[in-house]
Each structure stands twice: as C-alpha cells, then as structure tokens.
Amino acid sequence: MPPTGPPADPAAAKHERTATRPTSKDVAKLAGVSQSTVSLVHAGKWPGRVSERTVRAVNEASAALGYRPNQAARHLRLGTTRTVLLVVPALTNPFFGAVHTGASEAAALRDFAVVVFPSPVEAGTERAPFASPFAAAHTALDAVLASSMAYESLAELLATTGPDPDLPLVMLDSEPGAGPPTVNADVAAGMHDLTTHLLGLGHRRFGRLVPDIDTWTFTARENAYRAALHGMPGTRTTTARTAFTVHDAARAAHALLDAAHPPTALVCDDDVLAAGAYKAVRARGLRIPEDISVTGFDDLLIATVIEPELTTVRLPAHRLGAAGMSALLDLLDGRRPQDTSLPGELVIRRSTAPPPPTG
Amino acid sequence: MPPTGPPADPAAAKHERTATRPTSKDVAKLAGVSQSTVSLVHAGKWPGRVSERTVRAVNEASAALGYRPNQAARHLRLGTTRTVLLVVPALTNPFFGAVHTGASEAAALRDFAVVVFPSPVEAGTERAPFASPFAAAHTALDAVLASSMAYESLAELLATTGPDPDLPLVMLDSEPGAGPPTVNADVAAGMHDLTTHLLGLGHRRFGRLVPDIDTWTFTARENAYRAALHGMPGTRTTTARTAFTVHDAARAAHALLDAAHPPTALVCDDDVLAAGAYKAVRARGLRIPEDISVTGFDDLLIATVIEPELTTVRLPAHRLGAAGMSALLDLLDGRRPQDTSLPGELVIRRSTAPPPPTG
DNA sequence: ACAGCGAAGTCATACGTATGACTGACGCCA
DNA sequence: TGGCGTCAGTCATACGTATGACTTCGCTGT
Numbered sequence: 001m002p003p004t005g006p007p008a009d010p011a012a013a014k015h016e017r018t019a020t021r022p023t024s025k026d027v028a029k030l031a032g033v034s035q036s037t038v039s040l041v042h043a044g045k046w047p048g049r050v051s052e053r054t055v056r057a058v059n060e061a062s063a064a065l066g067y068r069p070n071q072a073a074r075h076l077r078l079g080t081t082r083t084v085l086l087v088v089p090a091l092t093n094p095f096f097g098a099v100h101t102g103a104s105e106a107a108a109l110r111d112f113a114v115v116v117f118p119s120p121v122e123a124g125t126e127r128a129p130f131a132s133p134f135a136a137a138h139t140a141l142d143a144v145l146a147s148s149m150a151y152e153s154l155a156e157l158l159a160t161t162g163p164d165p166d167l168p169l170v171m172l173d174s175e176p177g178a179g180p181p182t183v184n185a186d187v188a189a190g191m192h193d194l195t196t197h198l199l200g201l202g203h204r205r206f207g208r209l210v211p212d213i214d215t216w217t218f219t220a221r222e223n224a225y226r227a228a229l230h231g232m233p234g235t236r237t238t239t240a241r242t243a244f245t246v247h248d249a250a251r252a253a254h255a256l257l258d259a260a261h262p263p264t265a266l267v268c269d270d271d272v273l274a275a276g277a278y279k280a281v282r283a284r285g286l287r288i289p290e291d292i293s294v295t296g297f298d299d300l301l302i303a304t305v306i307e308p309e310l311t312t313v314r315l316p317a318h319r320l321g322a323a324g325m326s327a328l329l330d331l332l333d334g335r336r337p338q339d340t341s342l343p344g345e346l347v348i349r350r351s352t353a354p355p356p357p358t359g
Numbered sequence: 360m361p362p363t364g365p366p367a368d369p370a371a372a373k374h375e376r377t378a379t380r381p382t383s384k385d386v387a388k389l390a391g392v393s394q395s396t397v398s399l400v401h402a403g404k405w406p407g408r409v410s411e412r413t414v415r416a417v418n419e420a421s422a423a424l425g426y427r428p429n430q431a432a433r434h435l436r437l438g439t440t441r442t443v444l445l446v447v448p449a450l451t452n453p454f455f456g457a458v459h460t461g462a463s464e465a466a467a468l469r470d471f472a473v474v475v476f477p478s479p480v481e482a483g484t485e486r487a488p489f490a491s492p493f494a495a496a497h498t499a500l501d502a503v504l505a506s507s508m509a510y511e512s513l514a515e516l517l518a519t520t521g522p523d524p525d526l527p528l529v530m531l532d533s534e535p536g537a538g539p540p541t542v543n544a545d546v547a548a549g550m551h552d553l554t555t556h557l558l559g560l561g562h563r564r565f566g567r568l569v570p571d572i573d574t575w576t577f578t579a580r581e582n583a584y585r586a587a588l589h590g591m592p593g594t595r596t597t598t599a600r601t602a603f604t605v606h607d608a609a610r611a612a613h614a615l616l617d618a619a620h621p622p623t624a625l626v627c628d629d630d631v632l633a634a635g636a637y638k639a640v641r642a643r644g645l646r647i648p649e650d651i652s653v654t655g656f657d658d659l660l661i662a663t664v665i666e667p668e669l670t671t672v673r674l675p676a677h678r679l680g681a682a683g684m685s686a687l688l689d690l691l692d693g694r695r696p697q698d699t700s701l702p703g704e705l706v707i708r709r710s711t712a713p714p715p716p717t718g
Numbered sequence: 719a720c721a722g723c724g725a726a727g728t729c730a731t732a733c734g735t736a737t738g739a740c741t742g743a744c745g746c747c748a
Numbered sequence: 749t750g751g752c753g754t755c756a757g758t759c760a761t762a763c764g765t766a767t768g769a770c771t772t773c774g775c776t777g778t
Contacts (some may be wrong), residue, residue, distance in 0.1 A: 034729080035728095035765080036730095039766055041765095046726095050726080051725080054727085070765070072434035072440060073766090074734090075499065076732095076733050076734065077767090078733090081431060092456035097452070104477070113474065113497060115473070115474070119462070138440075138470070139430060139442055139472045140430035140476075192743090246664060274600035275664045301661065305634045305637075305664065307641070315737080322743090346514070382734055395735095395757080395758060399737085404734075404736095407756090408758075411755085428734085432735045432763090433735060435733090435763050436735045436762080438763070706754065722761105723775085726772090726773095727770105728770080728772095728773105730768085731767090736763095736776105739760085741756105741757085742756095742757090743754105
C-alpha cells in the first residue's frame with residue numbers, strides 16, 4: 001500500500017448508471033456467462049457450443065433486460081446493413097406507391113429493409129429542392145434501386161452527393177444495356193396493342209398527350225406508338241407536351257382539339273393526362289367515346305373512377321418493384337441479373353369506340 | 360539486428376489490397392497525417408487545430424481516393440443514426456404519399472433520413488402478412504413517427520418485434536392525450552363545416568359511408584358528424600360500413616339507396632368511398648347533385664377528376680407529415696411537443712345542392 | 719493409466735470513426 | 749533564462765457486436 005491513497009477511481013465516476021440501453025455485456029453479466037456466449041445464443045449458432053441450460057439462462061436474461069442488439073454495431077461488425085435505397089420520382093403518384101410496396105415485400109422476404117427517397121430531379125421541379133439531394137446520404141446502405149431517371153444523371157449524383165459512387169445498382173424502367181441491369185414494364189407491347197386496337201376501330205387522326213419528362217419509359221411509349229403506325233397509310237398524328245397534371249393536360253388537349261381537322265382519338269401517355277383530356281373534351285360539349293376516343297396508360301385507380309371508364313394499359317407496378325428488388329439482391333449475392341421485361345396488359349373499357357362517321 | 364530474421368510479417372499478408380472501400384486511415388496515410396486529423400477535417404472542427412495547408416492536403420487525398428465515411432461506424436461512435444421510421448397504413452394511398460413527402464422534407468431540413476414501413480395491421484389485411492411485422496427491425500433507428508393506428512397496438516408491436524420498446528414516438532391522426540404526443544388534422548372542424556353546409560342546403564335524410572377501419576380519424580369524423588346534427592330535429596341517418604375500395608363502397612351505397620325513404624345526401628368518410636357512391640348513384644340513373652348530393656373527405660386527386668367535381672374536406676397531408684416530423688425531432692431534442700391540430704378546409708364543389716323538392 | 723476427443727465456454731480482436739487528453743515546438747514577455 | 753500560452757497535431761480509447769482461436773474438463777477406449 002502506498003502511503004498516499006490512490007487517486008479518485010475513475011471507474012467510480014463512470015459507475016453512475018445512465019439510462020442507456022442494455023448491451024450484450026449486461027445480459028452476459030446477468031446470465032453469468034461471457035459476452036461471446038450471449039452473442040452465440042442470439043445468432044442461433046449455439047448447437048454444439050452452448051448447453052441448453054445456458055441458452056435458457058441467456059434468453060431469460062435478455063427478456064428481463066429488454067435487450068435489443070445495437071444495429072449500428074452489427075452493421076459495423078458485419079460490414080452490411082441489409083438496407084437498400086429506393087429512388088422514385090414521387091410517392092404521391094400511387095404507381096410508385098405500388099412499386100414501393102412490391103419492393104418492400106420482396107426485400108422483407110430476404111430480410112432486407114428499404115429506405116425511400118424521391119429522385120432529386122423531380123424533387124427540384126416539383127417544389128423547393130432539398131438542402132442535400134440525398135438526405136439519406138448518412139444512412140448506411142448496401143445497394144440502390146432507382147426508377148425513372150437517366151442512368152448518367154443518377155450515377156453522377158451518386159458520385160457527387162451520394163453515399164457511395166459504386167454501390168450495386170439496378171434501374172427500373174430505364175434503357176436496357178445502358179449500364180446497370182434493368183427491370184422494365186414492357187410498355188412497348190402495351191402501346192402496340194393499344195394503337196392496333198384504335199386502328200382496328202377505324203381511327204386515323206390521332207392526338208398525342210405526352211408529358212414533358214424525358215425518361216426512358218415515355219420515350220419507349222412514343223417509339224412504340226410510332227412503330228405501330230408505321231406502314232399504315234393515311235394516318236396523321238399531332239402531339240402536345242404537357243406538365244404531369246390534370247390541369248395542364250386539359251390545356252394541351254384543348255390545343256389539339258382546336259385544329260381544323262381535330263383528332264378522333266386522344267392517346268395519352270398516362271391516366272392522369274387522360275383525365276385532363278376528359279375535362280377538355282367535356283368542356284367542348286363532346287361525348288366520349290361517341291365523338292372522340294381517349295386512352296390512358298398505367299391503369300391507376302382513376303381509370304375506373306372517371307366516366308366513362310378508361311381504356312388503358314395496365315402496368316404491373318407491384319411486380320415491377322418486387323422483380324427489381326429481387327434482381328438487386330441477386331446482384332448483391334454476386335449473380336449478375338438479366339435485363340427483365342414484365343408484360344403489361346391492354347384493358348379495353350368504354351372510352352374507345354369507332355370514330356364518328358363524319359370524322 | 361537479431362541473428363534470426365523476424366517471423367513472417369503478418370502485415371505483409373494483410374497487405375494484399377482487397378477491393379474494399381477506403382477508410383479514413385487510408386486517407387491519412389496518403390495525406391501524411393494521422394487518422395484523427397482526417398476526422399477533424401471532415402467534421403469541420405479544424406479551425407485552431409489544423410493548418411489550412413493540411414486541410415487542403417486531407418481534402419485532396421479524400422477526393423483522390425473517393426473516400427466516403429463508413430456510416431455504420433459513425434452511428435456506433437455517435438450513438439445516433441439520424442434516421443426515423445415512418446409507419447403508414449399504405450403508400451398506395453396518395454394521402455400517405457403526401458404525408459411521407461412532408462415528413463421527409465422536414466427531416467431533411469434537420470439532416471435526418473426517413474425509413475417507411477406500412478403498419479402491420481393494414482399490411483395483414485391487405486395481402487399476405489410480412490414474415491416479420493417490422494422488416495425494418497434491423498435498421499438502426501432514433502425514433503418513430505406512426506400514423507393511423509391505435510397507440511396500444513403499436514406500442515405492443517414495438518415492444519415485441521420492434522427495434523426498441525421505448526423509442527421516442529409521435530403519433531399522427533391519433534387520439535390526443537392517450538400517450539405519446541400527437542399531431543392531427545382537425546377532422547372535427549372540417550366535418551362540422553361539411554355537415555352544416557348540407558343542413559343549410561336543406562338536407563335532412565343522410566346516408567353515411569364509413570370504412571371498416573377503427574382508427575381515431577374515422578371515429579373523430581363520425582363523432583363530429585353526430586355532434587353537428589345534434590339538436591337538429593327531423594334528421595335521420597343510416598350508416599353503411601364498407602371496405603376501403605371503390606367497388607365495395609358502391610355496394611354499400613346501393614344498400615343505403617334501397618331504403619323506402621332513401622337519403623338525399625351521402626356523406627362519405629373518404630373521397631375513394633365517394634367515388635364508389637358515384638357509381639351506385641349513376642347505376643340507378645340518378646343525377647348528382649340534382650337528385651342526390653354526395654360528399655367526400657381528404658380532397659385527393661380523384662375529387663376533381665370525377666364528374667361532377669366533389670365537395671369534400673381538404674386535409675393538409677403534406678403539412679401533417681412535416682409537422683409530425685418536426686414534433687418528433689423536437690422530442691428527440693428533449694423538448695416535449697404539444698399535441699397539435701392542423702386545420703382542414705371545406706371545399707364546396709358541384710356535388711352538393713339542395714335536395715329535390717319532392718325529397 | 720493415459721492419450722485423445724468432444725462438449726462447453728471464454729478470450730481477444732477487429733470493424734471505422736470521433737474525441738478528450740496529451741505532446742512538442744515555437745514565440746513572447748518578464 | 750525560464751515560464752507560459754498558443755498552435756498544430758498525435759495518441760489512445762470507446763462505441764457494441766461477432767467470431768476464429770484457444771482453454772478447460774470430463775469421458776472413453778485401449
């Protein structure tokens with residue numbers, strides 16, 4: 001014993017219990033085992049290493065303390081977070097709500113979680129841009145599933161402000177072969193069927209309502225439309241670009257209908273735009289489908305709510321999200337997924353009919 | 360120098376560069392400084408501790424290596440993840456899409472990220488239940504913002520399967536005073552105005568379309584409706600419960616209209632249900648609003664898309680999410696937020712008119 | 719009687735960061 | 749000349765977990 005007492009024990013000061021969450025060490029102390037054993041038990045890797053009696057003791061101690069493993073520590077140790085970022089243009093569009101649901105379910109099946117974030121591009125146009133494009137930047141991520149955005153701009157964003165320039169990436173509804181694996185709805189086949197349907201009814205003069213968004217899916221719709229008309233003589237198409245709102249679509253539809261020889265069918269690239277077309281048509285005292293046919297795309301809820309019910313192409317939003325997530329998780333597992341195309345389906349309802357005889 | 364060479368250097372074996380991401384140690388080595396200095400620079404805490412020359416060197420080294428801090432390690436060290444879980448019934452409902460957007464924006468302003476997960480209760484009813492109710496359970500969280508769910512059941516879920524039984528919690532559209540702080544849309548005032556509007560038009564026989572979901576917001580709507588009618592003699596209400604779909608709402612509306620003295624106004628607790636009512640009314644050859652008035656609630660997109668445009672109560676979904684998130688982050692900062700109520704707004708459109716004279 | 723083996727655990731360490739405590743060098747003033 | 753303050757950094761450690769390497773002990777077979 002030294003003559004002078006030892007300095008004030010720092011452990012004593014540390015002893016004051018803060019209201020902190022219990023750790024595996026606390027559980028170990030209570031169960032009378034080592035921390036390693038607690039970890040083994042919780043990982044379920046105990047057979048052959050821990051006796052059943054001890055397993056029970058650990059489980060009871062855990063329950064008594066209300067122990068939850070610290071996920072941040074696990075993430076660090078395991079080098080993975082089992083978390084994926086989903087980038088979508090806008091969750092207020094129910095189509096992407098369905099994509100998210102599908103993706104979340106597919107993720108849950110393989111024990112992954114999903115963080116959603118709106119694509120910066122859209123966010124900027126719709127309202128004040130976020131302080132940081134990727135607010136999720138400080139979230140620990142394993143991979144990215146991104147929808148409806150040019151690959152180059154997303155890659156650039158990931159590189160500059162994102163969490164990691166080269167996270168595994170799968171694109172939804174983007175150009176195949178351009179870079180990362182893609183999972184798409186087969187909009188081309190749907191648009192082909194739709195156009196053929198209208199041609200079969202006898203339509204020759206078309207008006208197109210096209211959103212002012214330059215993503216692959218809309219380009220693909222346009223191309224498929226052109227291809228379906230190709231070789232059909234006597235057809236004529238006028239196109240109007242519009243913002244992605246009912247109001248502006250109505251304005252654009254009015255412009256189309258003002259022509260000397262107005263179209264007998266309005267082919268809209270989205271159900272929301274078709275709803276705008278309905279408004280314009282009605283404002284002019286015309287009837288759907290007797291005086292003019294209207295078609296949509298996506299088959300959202302509003303397609304069956306407006307009068308008459310809308311002929312449209314149903315896209316498998318839910319499966320799109322699920323398939324995209326599966327592909328992404330395959331990629332994480334080292335399997336390179338193939339570009340995938342999910343079939344859509346032409347849904348013929350009451351908004352399409354033969355053009356009026358005088359047309 | 361010892362006569363025998365040193366044992367095979369383990370560092371040599373370790374030297375083989377795996378394709379792993381660069382760490383702050385790598386940056387330090389390249390910049391010729393210690394890891395601590397790198398950390399100081401990135402944290403922006405260098406004034407007075409690091410010279411500008413060194414700061415520049417560190418930044419250049421970081422850029423050269425494409426360094427991104429390991430978030431899992433930060434989370435562990437800092438004891439916080441700046442991540443909040445948002446629990447909503449279904450993102451396919453655009454109302455909750457808007458809530459999410461508002462919440463995300465408010466979170467981003469204070470440098471928080473948002474993870475979304477559908478409330479288990481709804482998820483179970485809508486489709487196959489998830490393997491684990493909280494797939495996000497392995498995500499490191501700081502707090503929870505939950506919508507439209509009884510507090511008790513959520514608390515129970517958090518306790519059994521959730522990440523932590525006592526994470527800071529704020530409830531959206533839930534009963535105030537029941538436990539955690541709440542942020543609500545003032546559905547009572549909106550419903551009061553709406554009912555008063557109908558009474559003022561002369562309506563006395565009402566049909567109610569009520570969803571078969573027992574959350575606070577719908578109970579509150581019902582109570583406010585009752586209260587507004589209270590003391591008005593000669594009124595009569597028949598109520599039909601319905602699933603939250605257009606189709607089932609139409610069925611329920613038919614049941615109401617089958618009565619000997621059918622209602623002259625259908626008061627629906629949601630715009631989606633009102634859309635179903637429209638279908639039933641139209642199927643019977645009745646006109647809105649000449650023969651019967653219909654009202655909705657929420658003011659979703661479909662309210663202005665159906666014909667005639669729907670009289671409804673606009674709820675501030677976006678602000679609800681934003682205010683809820685603000686309250687939650689206040690709570691995290693130690694400030695106990697007050698229960699908050701955000702005003703709605705009666706929007707009178709063309710679906711309401713005086714009852715027919717013979718009515 | 720003792721080598722050898724399996725069962726039941728424990729030990730030590732690494733993951734990558736942030737930060738309080740410490741150090742060395744220099745300048746300045748008394 | 750010595751003491752002190754400031755500047756510019758470095759050192760050491762802790763966060764909580766998972767896991768490969770190691771230890772201890774009781775048996776069993778020969």
